[in-house]
Amino acid sequence: MGKKKLLGPTVIQAIVDKVNIIRTRLKIAKDRQKSYEDVHRKDLEFKVDDRVFLKLSLWKGVIHFGKRGKLSPHYIGPYEIAERIGPVAYKIDLSEELSRVHDVFHISILCKYISDPSHMLETPDIELKDDLSYEEQPMQILGREEKRLHNKTIPLAKVL
Template sequence: MAPYEALYRKRCMTPLCWLKPREDLTLGTEVVQQTTEKVELIQERMRIAHSKQYSYQDKTRKDLEFEAGDHVFLRVTPWTGYIHDPPHVIELDNIQVKENLTYEILPLRIEDRRTKHLRGKEIPLVKVIWGGASGQDATWELESQIRVAYPSLFESGKFWGQNF
């Protein structure tokens, strides 16, 4: 059997092999034997790799069980005339995603102010209320950075009863 046939189990029908079927090739039996052994080794290793991949797939697959009334997310391709049940539809938040797959949460208001004393320095901080998809979060930020990034928050009436 020719090396190509041993590897692919069919005759070579491409211009890469210029031999006609049943044409004798003057190769030593040692070369043919070595090639056949290498092809068999490659096939065996491919079977082992396939078996390992298949076993990994089975380990990561989980059978899921649901009960009546459970809420689940489904990926559905809309059809023409697709009728949905409004109580089961979850509205998505309007989030503007940037090209680097991040999104910006904008500040709603400044709720409080304090000064932190650190090694003889006074660091002015403001408590910022952020609005986002998950509701509202509050963080303490450097007042100087917030003034530069969001100057409109320091206009009269925007800060929790105080003017700056």
């Protein structure tokens, strides 16, 4: 009682109008989000013999490199790019420890390495004996203190 019935072409026309409104609003939202993303996007491209870091977050729980949990590294490397496979795929020269890992990676897993002399650690010259042992010589005593337990005292020294 009192309900208005829409017939044939008017129902179809109303639905088509609503679908067109939805399509235009979705296109406006998509274009706005694309314009925001285009400002922050930068195209990456590497050459052969460039050095890159390898991102590990995708392998979480599959392969552990040294530490687990919060102290696990986010990137390992640097490694050299051996060849370019496609527009977004690169083959990398990996070390022997990573021989079981496939050596072709997507560009999103790679991070450019900028060489810095502070990244290189200097190893001191150590004189090894015939039995491959060596002597450590303390350079300086930085501090002394005594640790008291219930029934004994332990002398501690901080040595450089």
